Amino acid sequence: MSGNYEIGMAGLGVMGRNLALNMADKGFSVIGYDTDPEKTDALVREAAARPAAGAGDIAAFVRSLRLPRAVMMLVPAGKAVDAVIGSLLPHLQRGDVLIDGGNSHFRETEARARSLEEGGILYLGVGISGGEAGARFGPSIMPGGPAAGYERVRPILEAVAAKVDGEPCVAYLGPGSAGDYVKMVHNGIEYAVMQLIAESYDLMKRGLGLPNERLREIFEKWSATTLRSYLIEITALVLGKKDDSGAFLVDAILDEAAQKGTGKWTAQDAMELRVPVPAIDAAVEMRDLSDLRSERQGASRLLGGPAPVIGQDEAALVSSLEPALRAAMVIVYAQGMAQLKAASAAYGYGLSLEAVAKIWRGGCIIRSWLLEPIRRAFRDRPDLPNLLLDPVFAGMVSADQAALRSVIATAVGHGIPVPSMTACLAYFDAYRSSRLPANLVQAQRDYFGAHGYKRVDKDGSFHTEWEG
DSSP states (O other): OOOOBSEEEEOOSHHHHHHHHHHHHTTOOEEEEOSSHHHHHHHHHHHTTSSEEEOSSHHHHHHTBOSSOEEEEOOOSSHHHHHHHHHHGGGOOTTOEEEEOSOOOHHHHHHHHHHHHTTTOEEEEEEEESHHHHHHHOOEEEEESOHHHHHHHHHHHHHHSOEETTEESBOOOOSTTHHHHHHHHHHHHHHHHHHHHHHHHHIIIIISOOOHHHHHHHHHHHTTTTTOBHHHHHHHHHHHOBOTTSSBGGGGSOSOOOOOSHHHHHHHHHHHHTOOOHHHHHHHHHHHHHTOHHHHHHHHHHOOOOOSOOOSOHHHHHHHHHHHHHHHHHHHHHHHHHHHHHHHHHHTOOOOHHHHHHHTSSSSTTOBTTHHHHHHHHHHOTTOSOGGGSHHHHHHHHHHHHHHHHHHHHHHHTTOOOHHHHHHHHHHHHHTOSSOTHHHHHHHHHHHHOOOBOOSSSOSOBOOOOOO
16 A cells, blocks of 8 residues: 655755755655654644645655655664664565665665665665755755666656756766765865865965955955855855854854764775875864864964964955965865766766766855866866866966965965865876876885885886895
């Protein structure tokens, strides 16, 4: 026996409830379930006359769905996902589609999909980006798993996704954990871009001593240039926000940046794949450093260094920051897309990087003006190994590199840390070097470990008895 609801939403927190309402807005009948009845009641109350309902228990929830059933879970990653799967499984049958819409680790998604496949359940790992507002009005959606499972829910996902030029910001990305992997790298890029913006803010706030209102004006101006992006736009809004006392809120926020782990996962798997993503690494490390607040306060009294007061003209530094930040952002996207390319080959995803860039253009946290030319770059050359080899981006970064070097030199000279900017420049310089000092590293490895080495003038592997 089955019901008539098109899709079920298990987990009615902020994201689940808003996405369910978004589905109802588009005319799809949705039924929600949560262990907290107040959240179920909230969905029904907010839905009003729209086609949404709530279920009091898990069995009734599943019975209310039309066959083959489609259930989306939006609960915290980890044990909560397994708990929901365990409660749903006795009520599901072969051919039903189960969707994880949270930030699950891609290897956990692979394991769950294999386990559920034995019972004929089609398991999708679907990355969703855009936060509360995105879920309600149009997120970027990154689905992976069995193609048949995606087809069952494709009309719903296309309807609720953000739209750019009339195109939905959703596309089937590939089998297995393809969707969760793309979302993970999306979040790694997000970490790095946020860190680059924070470094720019620090240079102007601490280095130049600019007031928040002036900083807001600068970021507002940048949001109308080739730096145009969601993160630049919200930075301007954050800098202008005042609390109840009339003081700028950002100055009252503790300088400890939390994290949920997706940036760390990106860096960890990049190392497994041997893909360098130093800007993402630096962003994760800076969040870790920010957590050492008591140590940093002690070190500030003990460890000397140059005063972080930049004496140069404000206009000169601010004008250099714009192209410097643009170059660094391009390099971050280049690192992220290179990781996706390597992961696609290693894990059999068959990713289209053009499709990835296309669905990131709207709805998601890293949406940016840059993503349209990134999409075109991979459309024109799907086998492009690195974004920096595309003529448009090669020209852009080559033109902007002088500004990036100048900004980093200014920061270093005044003791202001800019680790992600520095990592971007080091990556650029290493990538464009036809010869690196790795020959010395390999000679050292052969000296102490007899690891052998290759030569530039002969084929084969060689070892030298370095002493005597």
